[in-house]
Amino acid sequence: MTELRDAVVTGSLPFPRRPRPNLRSGTPAGSRPLLARVNAVAVLLLALDCAAWATAVVRTAPGPAGAAVTAAALAGARLGGRVHRRRLWLSWLQDLPRSVTTAALAFALVTGVGIVAGMDGNRTAEMQEVVLFSAVLGESVRPLVFALGRWGRRRLRRCDRAVVVGSGHLAGELVRTMLEHPEFGLLPVGVAVPAGDPAPAGLPIETIGDDLTEAITRLRAGTVILAPGDDRDSAVVAAAISAHRAGCVTLVLPHLFELCPDGPGVDRLRSYPLVWLGGVPTRRPSWWVKRFVETALAAAALVVLMPVIAGCALAVLLESGFPVFFRQVRVGMDGRTFLLYKLRSVRPSGVDDSQVRWSVAGDSRVGPVGRFLRKTSLDELPQLWNVVRGDMSLVGPRPERPVFVHEFSAVHDLYWARHRVPTGLTGLAQVHGLRGDTSIADRARYDNYYIANWSLWLDVKIIILTVGELLCRRQR
Template identity: 85%
Template sequence: MTELRDAIVGATLPLPRRGRPAARRRNPARPRPLLARVNAVAVLLAAVDGGAWLTAVLRTGPGPVCAAVTAVALAGVRVGGRVHRRRLWLSWLQDLPRSVTTAALAFALVTGAGLVSGMDSASTAAMQEVILLAAVLSEGVRPLVFAFGRWARRRLRRCDRAVVVGSGLLGGDLVRTMLEHPEFGLLPVGFAPSGDAAAPAGLPVERIDGDLTEAIARLGAGTVVLAPAGDRDAAIVDAAIGAHRLGCVTLVLPHLFELCPDGPGVDRLRSYPLVWLGGAPTRRPAWWVKRAVETTLAAAALLLLAPLIACCAVAVALESGFPVVFRQVRVGMDGRTFLLYKLRSVRPSAVDDSQTRWSVAGDSRVGPVGRFLRRSSLDELPQLWNVVRGDMCLVGPRPERPVFVEEFSAVHDLYWARHRVPTGLTGLAQVHGLRGDTSIADRARYDNYYIANWSLWLDAKIIILTVGELLCRRQR
């Protein structure tokens, strides 16, 4: 298991782990192209909905405004309800409650829109008729799409190539289930055993004992199925991160899978429930929205706060001389280093130990101005320039110095995994009081939680909490 774990992580992040040599090669594998990740059944389901809406509009003739309202309502609730999602289990009856619920919600939305906007009853009725007719037409065709998808998977082998990582007997049974039931859309091409259980012999797939990331790319796998062997199977966690970085779909078999109910994010491979893990945040369209918004906000903040930064710089110069801006090497996304800018809060000394000395409260080199800058976080305002440059984000795991990254990665589980996303000016750990000389293990857990649950709303919430933390700290 240790060899598999080292191979996975060594091929994904250039940061040291426990018991692992610091020097390692970079990952030669490239993420899967976008077209390779397009799911035909999902596209057909979306096309059926579009065709059903168009037919209903042509049949009822509600007018351009009413037609646009119905299009927005239907598209919004169907996409939000994940009716066109990628899935393993192609069952119309299983999906029918979700589909009917989204149609009912679209009906309610157009009804409410008609009442709020003051439309006449005829226009509102026309929109309602479009929604009802489109729902009936769509449900009439969706069973055929599911049947066609199952047929294509069985007869044409239109399946996604999959690698199974997990304990011996359980992982082997997953491989055999995929081979015997191709209608679930997974074609196993590799098996990487983990845990202490012996791997079953005679599986008609390649056994992977080395670099998992390289094997995934070489085998052209688009899905990685994880079957944990125990309560804390580190190789499984590392495999999930490696799969994310290659843009693969990641499915996890829960420990108590016999008791796992169906629900959002849970799919089925015969009797096995598989939980879909969210993809890497940096691969989502919303991440580009985050980047655009944060760059704009950082640039605007630099302009607005320039007088305040100048005043702080003058105070630093009067207390301890020049330079007033402190530059320090920090580790960012994928282990790449960059220069971080801060207002200097520590008096200069004959020996520069800033890269290896941990900052603690009560440092005698910090004067009154420096203490005020640190307490108010004004010393970090120049990092807005790092955000504009693209070195950092406004929200993300806080960057650390290379020597401490190496030290913490060797001691704390998954500290290295924080570097899957760009670092930030503030983060989830910081708004929970983890600043300065506080628990590194807690910081790593908060940062990895942030990455796993990232959303634009989570970023907005962290910014709001940061403002509150700054205001409350100034009053203490």
Template identity: 80%
Template sequence: MTELKDAVLTEAVPAQRHDRPGDRRGDRRSAWPRDRRDNPVRGRPLLARVNAVAVLLGAVDGAAWLTAVLRTGTGPVCAVVTAAALAGTRVGGRVHRRRLWLSWLQDLPRSVTATALAFALVTGTALLAGMDGDDTARMQEVVLFFAVLSEGVRPAVFAFGRWGRRRLRRCDRAVVVGSGRICGELVRTMLEHPEFGLLPVGVVASAPDPAPTGLPVEPISGDLTDAIARLRAGTVILAPAGDGDGAVVDAAITAHRLGCVTLVLPHLFELCADGPGVDRLRSYPLVWLGGAPTRRPSWWVKRAVETTLAAAALLALAPVIACCALAVALESGFPVFFRQVRVGMDGGTFVLYKLRSVRQAAVDDSQTRWSVLGDSRVGPVGRFLRRSSLDELPQLWNVVRGDMSLVGPRPERPVFVHEFSAVHDLYWARHRVPTGLTGLAQVHGLRGDTSIADRARYDNYYIANWSLWLDLKIVILTVGELLCRRQR
């Protein structure tokens, strides 16, 4: 059964402890802002984050489509079909993406492939819809005329973008995290070739090696979050000096959380081939890291769907909750609901609601004590509520309020978050998204007496690979666990 009851944990702290005095991992808790609004990237005006070349490429495609429609005299239905096909294939193919290397020839295969796919889509749509030959021919003509117009203007857009970067210094302010010779050469390349759109304004040394010297950029020895805000940087470039560079991993997660564009110079970059998500700064391949899930349009879809489902479930299950509350009151009195402070997104706290399954004691130690299996304070009703996960139903109200999501890392109490963050690598990083009623770690059997480190790895994997389909898959697995009562 999925672990919807993280209060029933029998593992206090795993044996592989590393919380020795001075361990740098214990300082990672301070990476979270004191207030969720303290985000330097969110504070920048929207226009400062708009990529002019991407906007111009989109405008060129729109003008080319409109010209092609007017030129061919296509009807409204056919115009809508061609617009949908072209927009879908070119957006899906990331033809208008933000990029460093403004090269028409480099981008031509991607653009032609997207247009060819649009041609195939309009042809297939016409055949399936039973359109006559004239309408089909007009739609095909629109796509072909669009291709000629668009590809004829795109080289000028790329040339204008390179000119603007060189002459007008329309470059993104960037902080480089790294050390050694490669880091220095990367900074010099950006300074000597502004047509790639990056202006280095600071270098953060990745321990233990020092930052490169002799460069006209600011060496940064303090907190990366403060440096991003002070230098007004919107891009972070990671150039690790070797394997296992923990400072670079921390910097990547910090940049990811703040919404910065994050680029990584991979190890063995000399052998790195061009491909999806790989851009070029002269001869250096830079890999684009995906943006924070909470900044994607699909995240708002997740939030809307989860709020609706949670509200509907809360109403439908209200009689069940009332019966469980009555049973709790008869067994151990009032109050029937249990409130506990938990840590949520960006380290903020909220009050989590549950049906009380533990008899009240004279002293409330629930914030600092595990409720273990076999706890004498848990009566028959409490054991039933825990086994059936019915004690978790009031958390649907937390979902409706926005404190939690249906799917996400399970929330924990502040004292244990503080302790686990000092002991386990990247435990603190799991708070980049809202906590959830169920999560990827729980459906993979990480509940009860299991490794906290493994849970943190699953939670960070969930954040890095988040999608609506992944959420749906976790929900399906959760329902299966609850129905089948599978004990892993």
């Protein structure tokens, strides 16, 4: 216990040794060459839509206002419908319903704008004609773009280098399919199979050991395909996180893939359905919006709530003296430690067990002021400073002490995965009642669900639920 405590104080406590990616040393996405991340077919489809719109505008001459409205409607509908997305299966017939739907939506949008803006019937008809003509012209050329893409993949080997992770049989079948059908745009360069499974025989590619991140970098892979088979979910998640950290596109062959229907986010490698996994939230542009807004809100809240914090600090001082603030080492994103600030709710004693004692529920050292602060969560207000400093976010998995991160990561398979994003002042687990001495496995599941489904709206919902929970708690 003394050794553990010393490690906690110095911040040198390591994560347990288990098969997972090194979150600190993952290769950044920016290390891949820019041209390797550009999809030629997607660029050609976007250029085709722009050219079709420009031709329709020149032909119809709807005026500057009409041109602007049609451009906005087409761009919004086509980009929202993801008709220019990167894809494996280059099939015009497969994509036709989506393309027609987006054109119909753009037609409805320009019609609605014409009615709401009170445009005369001729101007509205001209905008409708632009949308219809550009759609017809674009669709007449799109089959040629798809055919050109398939030809380039087969003859010029314009394929993304791919690594397959999974059971020997499934991995081997996927690799053989990619080798025999390069028109799907994947060139297998490595295969990683779990320990104990036989490596696929007779394949002209490398068998990868334990370090997937190193292999991705060395083989210059841009896509990782997960074919889990009978692997544990934790091993599959570890491989997915390694791929995300290396900036790779990640595709998953689902269980019962023979019954998996086509749908949003599902692509095809011949008869194999592959699900596109979203990357880590911290690489999305909306994450920078989250960071900016949360920093501004936290700074404003610190200023507004300073009298409340000062009043609470005075109450702590009168009850049990100095110090009024409490500092504790917590684990944040990528396993980095930081000092978390709280108002002290436990009377000082000769023994500091704050780093190794899980809960103070029922502790005689918690006085009336401390109980009130903990019940109302007012003791957490100084953590707004941690948000301003960038140690934490307003919303995210709650940070834990290093010794318990070590313990929980050794017991719960995917507890370590919650450190892919910054920790938060409140989180999805907390608004579902997982506070204090509650299930760690449930917390980890909620935290990983939050990361996988993160959006700005999800953060807003969590903040609203947090405020509601605090109000209800104060009334009890």
